[in-house]
Amino acid sequence: xxxxxxxxxxxxxxxxxxxxxxxxxxxxxxxxxxxxxxxxxxxxxxxxxxxxxxxxxxxxxxxxxxxxxxxxxxxxxxxxxxxxxxxxxxxxxxxxxxxxxxxxxxxxxxxxxxxxxxxxxxxxxxxxxxxxxxxxxxxxxxxxxxxxxxxxxxxxxxxxxxxxxxxxxxxxxxxxxxxxxxxxxxxxxxxxxxxxxxxxxxxxxxxxxxxxxxxxxxxxxxxxxxxxxxxxxxxxxxxxxxxxxxxxxxxxxxxxxxxxxxxxxxxxxxxxxxxxxxxxxxxxxxxxxxxxxxxxx
Numbered sequence: 001x002x003x004x005x006x007x008x009x010x011x012x013x014x015x016x017x018x019x020x021x022x023x024x025x026x027x028x029x030x031x032x033x034x035x036x037x038x039x040x041x042x043x044x045x046x047x048x049x050x051x052x053x054x055x056x057x058x059x060x061x062x063x064x065x066x067x068x069x070x071x072x073x074x075x076x077x078x079x080x081x082x083x084x085x086x087x088x089x090x091x092x093x094x095x096x097x098x099x100x101x102x103x104x105x106x107x108x109x110x111x112x113x114x115x116x117x118x119x120x121x122x123x124x125x126x127x128x129x130x131x132x133x134x135x136x137x138x139x140x141x142x143x144x145x146x147x148x149x150x151x152x153x154x155x156x157x158x159x160x161x162x163x164x165x166x167x168x169x170x171x172x173x174x175x176x177x178x179x180x181x182x183x184x185x186x187x188x189x190x191x192x193x194x195x196x197x198x199x200x201x202x203x204x205x206x207x208x209x210x211x212x213x214x215x216x217x218x219x220x221x222x223x224x225x226x227x228x229x230x231x232x233x234x235x236x237x238x239x240x241x242x243x244x245x246x247x248x249x250x251x252x253x254x255x256x257x258x259x260x261x262x263x264x265x266x267x268x269x270x271x272x273x274x275x276x277x278x279x280x281x282x283x284x285x286x287x288x289x290x291x292x293x294x295x296x297x
Contacts, residue, residue: 046272053077053266060261076262077270080252084260086267088241089248096158096233096244097226100165104222105215107166108173113203115174116181117189127178133171142235149236160236161244165229169222176221180214181207216282227275245271 052060053076054069080086114120115127149160184207192202208215230246237243243251249271252264 046276049265049269049272053262053269055262055265057260057262076266079260080263080266080270084252084263084267085240085248086245086270089243089245089267090270092158092242092248093227093244093246096161096165097223100162100169100226101219101223103162103166104169104173105219108170108177108218109208109211109215110203111170111174112177112181113207116178117184117186117202117207118199127174130171130174134175138168138231142232146235155236156239156242158242161233164232164236165226168232169225173218173222176218177211177214180211184210220279220282223278224275 048065051069054072054074055063055076056070059067059070111130115123115130145160145164146155149155149163154160154163188206189202192206197205228246229244233244233247237247240251245267249264249267252260252267
């Protein structure tokens with residue numbers, strides 16, 4: 001009898017902490033393998049790009065693509081900025097991006113407030129018109145826009161880029177900001193109106209602070225869209241003095257069209273790492289903005 005009791009007690013005894021830890025590790029192993037695979041897929045191209053920015057032209061042509069650079073110097077970066085004009089291209093991109101982004105956010109916030117907070121006849125139809133603007137392919141409007149800009153004598157300036165970026169990004173900005181505005185409790189604006197706050201005061205002192213994180217989220221999405229654009233910039237920019245960084249990176253060619261791989265890799269590395277730093281700096285605000293848009297208050 002005592003032997004049976006001891007056997008049953010032993011069989012029902014809880015596993016040791018080491019066994020529980022091993023079991024949890026085995027359960028997490030598939031997820032850890034997936035995360036490791038994703039990290040390799042994401043980080044390896046970035047590492048390859050940075051290493052390639054230190055290689056010379058003969059190394060690109062004669063050595064395997066996975067080989068390390070023989071010397072660690074910044075000649076390619078110097079050539080990219082001095083001879084390639086990378087600094088001017090970055091400045092041109094900033095001049096085209098920042099005003100376009102600012103206009104998008106200001107008009108997008110105002111339109112979203114009017115469509116979601118204010119009550120007026122026909123606001124649903126107007127919102128559907130903005131949604132229809134999202135579905136218009138960019139390629140369909142480039143030729144008519146080029147003709148319009150040419151007739152208005154705007155070609156050769158930055159205005160075609162700014163106007164086109166605002167027109168292309170405003171429908172999506174209005175739609176996203178309207179989603180965030182919809183999550184704000186209406187009782188807050190009703191109480192503000194009872195206290196004598198006008199429409200403009202409700203907008204600047206209530207709506208805008210409450211969607212601050214959403215502004216960072218939408219702004220970052222539109223920033224990457226404008227900064228990384230190539231098609232519109234190639235269509236409306238003919239002068240080398242107005243080239244954006246995406247168009248300028250296509251210009252790193254030598255005699256007879258030979259590609260200067262070292263300076264080109266250096267320019268791409270500066271572009272990619274710079275935008276990556278911006279995203280990492282605003283990452284927390286973007287996550288808060290996404291969470292605010294997913295839950296209605």
